[in-house]
Amino acid sequence: MCIGIPGRIIKIDGRMATVDVGGAMRNIALDLIEDASPGDYIIAHAGFAIHKVDEEEAIKTLNMIREITGSVEDYDAAF
Amino acid sequence: MKHVDEYRDSALARVLVDGIRQVADRPFKFMEVCGSHTVAIFKSGIRDLLPRNISLISGPGCPVCVTSVEDIDKAAAIAGMDGVVLATFGDMVRVPGSRVSLQKAKADGADVRVVYSPFDALKLAQSDPSRKVVFLAAGFETTSPAVAATLGRAIEAGVKNFLLLSVHKTIPGAMRALLDTPELGLDGFICPGHVSTIIGTAPYRFIADEYRRAAVVSGFEPLDILQSTLMLIEQIREGRPSVEIQYRRAVSEEGNPVARGVLGRYFEASDANWRGIGVIPGSGLKLKTEYAAYDAERVLDIKIGESRETRGCICGMVLKGIKNPPECRLFGKACTPETPVGACMVSFEGSCAAYYKYGAR
Amino acid sequence: MMRELIEELFLPALKGECACLGSDDSAVLSLAEFSGGRLALTTDTYVVSPVFFPGGNIGDLAVNGTVNDLSMAGARPLYLTAGFVVEEGFPVADLAKILDSMKKAADRADVMIVAGDTKVVEHGKADGIFINTAGAGMVPAGLDITARGLKPGDVLIVSGTIGDHGMAVLSKREGLDFESDIKSDSAPLNGLVADMIAAGDINALRDPTRGGLASTLVEFASESGVGIVIDESSLPVREPVRGACEILGLDPLYVANEGKLVASVPRAAAKTVLAAMRKNAVGRESTIIGEVVAEPAGKVLMKTIIGGTRLVDMLSGEQLPRIC
Numbered sequence: 001m002c003i004g005i006p007g008r009i010i011k012i013d014g015r016m017a018t019v020d021v022g023g024a025m026r027n028i029a030l031d032l033i034e035d036a037s038p039g040d041y042i043i044a045h046a047g048f049a050i051h052k053v054d055e056e057e058a059i060k061t062l063n064m065i066r067e068i069t070g071s072v073e074d075y076d077a078a079f
Numbered sequence: 080m081k082h083v084d085e086y087r088d089s090a091l092a093r094v095l096v097d098g099i100r101q102v103a104d105r106p107f108k109f110m111e112v113c114g115s116h117t118v119a120i121f122k123s124g125i126r127d128l129l130p131r132n133i134s135l136i137s138g139p140g141c142p143v144c145v146t147s148v149e150d151i152d153k154a155a156a157i158a159g160m161d162g163v164v165l166a167t168f169g170d171m172v173r174v175p176g177s178r179v180s181l182q183k184a185k186a187d188g189a190d191v192r193v194v195y196s197p198f199d200a201l202k203l204a205q206s207d208p209s210r211k212v213v214f215l216a217a218g219f220e221t222t223s224p225a226v227a228a229t230l231g232r233a234i235e236a237g238v239k240n241f242l243l244l245s246v247h248k249t250i251p252g253a254m255r256a257l258l259d260t261p262e263l264g265l266d267g268f269i270c271p272g273h274v275s276t277i278i279g280t281a282p283y284r285f286i287a288d289e290y291r292r293a294a295v296v297s298g299f300e301p302l303d304i305l306q307s308t309l310m311l312i313e314q315i316r317e318g319r320p321s322v323e324i325q326y327r328r329a330v331s332e333e334g335n336p337v338a339r340g341v342l343g344r345y346f347e348a349s350d351a352n353w354r355g356i357g358v359i360p361g362s363g364l365k366l367k368t369e370y371a372a373y374d375a376e377r378v379l380d381i382k383i384g385e386s387r388e389t390r391g392c393i394c395g396m397v398l399k400g401i402k403n404p405p406e407c408r409l410f411g412k413a414c415t416p417e418t419p420v421g422a423c424m425v426s427f428e429g430s431c432a433a434y435y436k437y438g439a440r
Numbered sequence: 441m442m443r444e445l446i447e448e449l450f451l452p453a454l455k456g457e458c459a460c461l462g463s464d465d466s467a468v469l470s471l472a473e474f475s476g477g478r479l480a481l482t483t484d485t486y487v488v489s490p491v492f493f494p495g496g497n498i499g500d501l502a503v504n505g506t507v508n509d510l511s512m513a514g515a516r517p518l519y520l521t522a523g524f525v526v527e528e529g530f531p532v533a534d535l536a537k538i539l540d541s542m543k544k545a546a547d548r549a550d551v552m553i554v555a556g557d558t559k560v561v562e563h564g565k566a567d568g569i570f571i572n573t574a575g576a577g578m579v580p581a582g583l584d585i586t587a588r589g590l591k592p593g594d595v596l597i598v599s600g601t602i603g604d605h606g607m608a609v610l611s612k613r614e615g616l617d618f619e620s621d622i623k624s625d626s627a628p629l630n631g632l633v634a635d636m637i638a639a640g641d642i643n644a645l646r647d648p649t650r651g652g653l654a655s656t657l658v659e660f661a662s663e664s665g666v667g668i669v670i671d672e673s674s675l676p677v678r679e680p681v682r683g684a685c686e687i688l689g690l691d692p693l694y695v696a697n698e699g700k701l702v703a704s705v706p707r708a709a710a711k712t713v714l715a716a717m718r719k720n721a722v723g724r725e726s727t728i729i730g731e732v733v734a735e736p737a738g739k740v741l742m743k744t745i746i747g748g749t750r751l752v753d754m755l756s757g758e759q760l761p762r763i764c
Binding site: 022044 | 619
């Protein structure tokens with residue numbers, strides 16, 4: 001029901017951030033999250049960041065899928 | 080795109096599907112509550128890949144679809160008032176009311192604007208203080224904090240011409256109503272990802288504790304949904320119904336307390352009328368009394384006639400997952416995406432529209 | 441006022457080599473050199489909002505669009521007419537800019553604007569400016585290209601990335617604005633079509649404008665009574681277009697293009713046609729996206745990225761940005 005798109009914070013100006021989604025830039029409000037900094041990935045919904053993407057968990061999830069699929073190589077942060 | 084493309088790998092998808100096939104030793108019926116999941120499932124062709132004994136059925140998780148006829152009638156009445164601009168999210172404008180949709184009201188001269196963010200509606204209000212901008216606020220827990228934060232900014236900036244018509248709804252109550260529908264026979268839920276980003280997992284605990292059904296909070300990419308399906312089957316096979324999170328990169332057990340704090344400052348629970356389902360106690364959000372000055376229902380004199388839902392439309396049963404869209408006698412005949420009768424055909428992610436568009440089996 | 445507008449702005453801006461755009465009420469043209477061919481005629485009205493967008497404006501769009509409509513019938517576009525409906529108060533400087541880009545677009549496509557008409561309407565009766573262009577071209581004898589010519593065994597080629605025009609326009613719409621380097625792909629396709637015809641057999645052509653690639657493919661399938669299978673992973677979409685579509689919840693498959701074509705080409709000719717397309721500047725990113733099959737007739741299927749299959753349907757109504 002709720003489209004949320006991961007994008008990278010390029011810069012922060014007060015409570016607004018410029019967020020890069022595949023090269024399209026949108027101003028996203030930061031009222032709903034704490035401790036965001038440039039470089040962070042956030043999930044944006046309806047013009048607001050609702051979550052900071054947890055990079056460690058992202059890697060763990062992918063590794064878990066790889067484990068199920070029997071692939072041994074680790075999915076590291078280098079992607 | 081990072082955090083997107085990794086989850087669209089065809090080789091991994093194939094192995095996950097094989098994994099599902101190996102453990103799916105009996106029919107399983109899961110509901111994806113969230114409309115964005117429905118769209119992702121259809122768009123990626125997951126239904127076509129899964130073994131036939133796994134059925135994924137679509138739930139009521141499209142805020143556009145569940146907006147009641149009465150609420151659309153109110154919005155259309157507001158849009159027709161002098162000196163008023165009605166702003167709302169894209170596909171709300173096509174939802175049929177008793178007489179007109181907002182799109183039709185616009186064609187008849189009402190000032191209806193489509194915005195991407197409630198923030199854009201606030202900007203409209205600031206750019207033209209001579210007119211009232213009413214934001215038709217639809218959406219579940221993902222969206223309502225954004226609306227609350229926007230209201231906070233309006234108050235802070237001393238904007239007086241920004242009003243809300245809140246038709247917000249909350250999800251867990253609707254899921255309980257579904258579990259209380261015995262003919263549905265669900266084995267578990269693919270729980271909404273971004274709603275859970277805000278509310279965390281505690282509100283779903285009753286699913287496992289009281290109803291002994293499986294629940295997994297899932298992401299929206301194909302690998303996310305396949306992995307979640309596998310996790311659901313494993314919960315059931317191992318006899319340990321619980322609430323698990325597959326979508327860990329965006330969801331934690333505690334959710335987003337900052338967002339809930341902002342929401343709680345301005346809104347409180349109310350009963351809500353779900354299109355096709357009826358009133359679910361405590362499943363809506365209304366502005367608190369101290370913010371009455373921003374509440375369109377209290378500020379404006381909204382007059383509507385008697386609202387009525389379309390006869391013959393089985394949206395209610397489709398939203399509850401009891402019937403599939405093609406079982407409706409209007410489906411694909413009187414009711415198409417071009418001339419929607421029921422709300423499920425209106426939104427891109429409505430079950431009927433998704434079935435129609437992607438030619439579901 | 442109107443007289444001045446025409447004499448001081450329109451005529452100098454649009455007049456080409458040919459002396460026919462003038463004060464006479466009709467352009468009188470010779471088609472003698474095309475004996476044996478057939479005349480192709482088309483007309484289209486442009487109401488794009490905003491009028492100026494990254495990569496173009498309503499003026500070059502109106503020229504390219506009509507040039508392309510002629511080109512899709514295999515015609516060599518020759519002459520255009522232009523009708524303008526201008527809202528009172530529309531800045532003259534903007535009008536001059538639009539006319540200038542029309543002239544440049546006509547020169548680029550090697551066509552002449554030979555007749556024109558202008559009406560100024562009261563404020564509020566139009567949205568800035570509307571332009572109608574009609575076009576005439578000649579189809580060489582023996583050439584028969586339609587949207588109904590698809591045959592099982594054909595391959596489908598798209599001449600470059602999809603969704604650029606629609607997202608460029610949307611990026612400037614009030615309430616949806618986002619920054620990107622997305623530019624409209626507005627371009628004349630007659631040169632590309634000429635190169636393709638010279639290279640090999642073409643069974644069908646169409647430019648996927650409103651409704652995007654999906655709508656064109658569905659029209660292809662239903663008009664030719666064939667099935668189409670496309671491969672999702674082969675669809676060329678520029679990264680920022682994808683990003684912007686993700687933000688707004690849109691599908692690039694349904695987003696408008698103004699400088700792209702889809703061709704259905706016999707498999708045997710595919711390689712040479714594709715090579716010829718890639719040599720042309722507007723077809724550099726041409727690529728094969730799928731094939732034509734006998735069954736299911738009238739339907740378009742997509743092999744998804746993860747290996748599933750689904751139906752591709754026509755767009756119903758305008759694609760609206762969605763939160764959900």
